[in-house]
Amino acid sequence: MKKILSLSAAIAALALSFSLPAAAQAPDEATMKLGQRVFLMCRSCHSTEKDGRHKVGPNLNGLFGAKAGTKEGFKYSDVVAKSGITWSEETINEWLVKPKDFLPGNKMAFAGVPKEPDRKALIAYLKIQTGAK
Numbered sequence: 001m002k003k004i005l006s007l008s009a010a011i012a013a014l015a016l017s018f019s020l021p022a023a024a025q026a027p028d029e030a031t032m033k034l035g036q037r038v039f040l041m042c043r044s045c046h047s048t049e050k051d052g053r054h055k056v057g058p059n060l061n062g063l064f065g066a067k068a069g070t071k072e073g074f075k076y077s078d079v080v081a082k083s084g085i086t087w088s089e090e091t092i093n094e095w096l097v098k099p100k101d102f103l104p105g106n107k108m109a110f111a112g113v114p115k116e117p118d119r120k121a122l123i124a125y126l127k128i129q130t131g132a133k
């Protein structure tokens, strides 16, 4: 009996772990709205659509999982180009707290997004806008 119980607990845990990523991929409407609002700060310098043009900053399509400083046709600073960073939710989050502290000498003239909920919503929004899988 005990064995059956622990087995069903294991199955329940497994089912839960499978359902979590799906939930994380579909941010609720309030999160998307906040993310879109925060992105207004980035929009003058970055496009996000596929093959969007570079502005002051590089086009961000395909950002998640990409190596930093590798968008073709954009002239990055050496610190970004040689950073060896792969962009993920974590690294983008750290970058956006205060870009000039994260990679000193980079040329993104932007102070940062100080509030954590703003960054979280922005990253959820960016994932969808940049076509993350």
Ligand code: HEC
Binding pocket: 038, 039, 041, 042, 043, 044, 045, 046, 056, 057, 058, 060, 063, 067, 068, 069, 070, 071, 075, 076, 077, 078, 080, 081, 087, 092, 096, 105, 106, 107, 108, 109, 110, 113
């Ligand atoms: C004033 C213009 C400007 C603003 C505003 C700005 N950026 Fe940037 N961004 C840049 C520039 C320029 C670079 C390239 C930095 C370098 O090469 O040193 C860059 C680089 C980046 C990169 C690295 C891209 C890559 O291909 O490696 C990310 C990610 C990024 N910005 C996200 C954002 C987000 C998100 C915001 C808004 C919260 C934002 N930026 C606001 C100009 C800007």
